[in-house]
């Protein structure tokens with residue numbers, strides 16, 4: 001079965017979906033912001049750890065898509081790792097609930113320097129719709145130094161990729 | 174008719190659409206609770222509260238839908254959990270949010286309350302400021318030589334929602350799994366108070382992002398029932414198109430994730446490719462990949478754009494063409510069967526006792542589907558099969574979802590072929606009233622209840638299907654190897670945010 005599939009793929013060419021148009025101006029702006037924030041050079045391969053600080057799981061769904069064959073994150077020298085101890089970048093989602101606050105801080109502390117924090121999604125940027133709730137600690141920026149924000153509710157994989165690519169380019173320096 | 178249903182029916186009613194809410198005296202509630210343990214008793218679908226009362230939604234064996242309430246006296250009400258273990262998580266949630274104690278409840282440990290909010294009982298009339306730090310809840314003890322514990326979370330290794338799994342294992346075999354949630358509690362119900370249904374819909378849409386359409390739909394239907402609004406036929410059809418697209422996208426994503434877990438990247442790649450194609454079609458047709466905020470009280474926020482139907486049909490055609498081959502490929506590899514068949518079994522008896530819905534229920538013989546019972550438009554005029562299996566293992570849950578993919582493809586095609594003309598929304602009148610709304614999400618039946626006071630929400634509850642499925646995961650994992658735990662978990666894919674509120 002698989003072999004038949006492989007043969008048909010070879011005959012019909014790659015099964016990729018066309019890339020979504022990216023906002024080039026935004027990419028450049030992000031890259032410039034990052035160059036200032038990230039002076040030290042890490043090398044080409046960035047290890048990313050995703051931390052859910054209280055999201056609705058919408059942001060996670062789109063982050064997961066980066067691993068799919070359509071976006072294939074690893075070709076940019078970016079990969080997700082299982083432990084913060086192996087990570088260079090923390091992707092933090094959610095308005096950061098009071099119940100997750102300590103876990104988010106401990107994950108940050110467990111990540112070796114130098115490290116970058118990316119706040120993903122409107123919730124992570126300013127609490128989003130959950131702003132002002134008794135159960136919310138505050139945006140990611142109120143507890144961690146944020147190097148990059150990716151807007152959207154949720155941001156699309158193309159927007160995420162755009163942000164991460166900017167991070168990579170700034171660090172290849 | 175069961176005895177509990179009898180007791181509920183004789184109690185006086187308060188208006189609630191579409192079913193009146195029966196107000197039971199403390200003694201009557203106690204008697205109703207006691208008879209819940211009898212054979213043939215009603216299914217308990219939800220238990221929730223407001224500042225002065227506790228409410229339950231039940232489905233009797235004779236098909237009747239019953240809503241029962243009782244007043245909280247001196248901070249107490251008689252517990253349902255001694256007869257119905259599925260009530261235990263609800264009772265813990267009610268105590269943490271409203272401060273009402275379930276008298277005689279099976280489990281008095283905190284649930285959403287982790288000792289970190291500035292107040293306690295945040296949804297009570299006057300939430301008291303926190304006096305002293307709350308002790309973290311104890312885990313259930315496991316005794317025996319050589320048992321060891323594995324603590325997972327709240328930050329797991331993957332890109333998934335936080336929670337805590339405490340596995341007690343004997344060698345490689347799991348003896349007990351205990352699930353602890355509440356990390357994602359965002360105070361959603363509290364934020365909805367005092368808002369118009371239109372403003373509050375944004376919170377329903379973000380209770381569990383993967384079910385954003387289904388939750389928005391159940392919420393909108395509850396608000397429309399309370400306000401007495403009639404939704405235009407075109408909106409009804411478009412809502413169903415969105416709901417089925419959401420089901421397809423989630424089934425594809427989860428089947429892909431399960432294939433990845435059993436080390437079969439080919440299937441994982443193909444399923445995820447189709448998921449992406451589906452999300453892009455949704456984005457073309459409705460302007461958002463997950464269709465967030467597209468379903469609103471009164472109708473839908475945007476009409477389908479010209480060319481949108483074609484984009485959806487193209488994505489569906491590609492999936493319909495490849496799906497049989499993907500299923501066959503899976504069937505031909507014994508390594509897949511080896512991991513999935515007989516793994517993570519939930520018995521039909523347990524599923525029935527918990528009234529678990531969705532593919533978790535349908536893989537274990539419970540053929541419940543809210544599109545059929547109680548049903549709602551436009552499904553009453555559409556034909557579709559609801560697959561049911563008995564095995565209750567990972568394999569059965571995957572097979573149910575693969576079959577549902579085909580059904581949903583046909584449903585979307587039928588709906589798009591016959592879209593009614595006309596407007597896509599009506600304004601909601603500024604009403605006072607109470608309503609219940611439901612929808613069948615990809616995970617199962619979703620229930621929303623709300624009360625409107627002069628057009629503003631004065632009380633609300635949203636019940637995600639996961640409330641009745643998470644506890645069964647604890648049962649499914651027992652006796653399996655630790656290495657199969659992630660697979661069992663993915664085959665359930667319960668929502669944390671959905672129950673953390």
Ligand code: SF4
Pocket residue numbers: 054055056057058059093094095120121122123124128152153154155379382
């Ligand atoms: S930004 Fe939107 S999608 Fe992301 S967690 Fe918040 S509500 Fe969910």
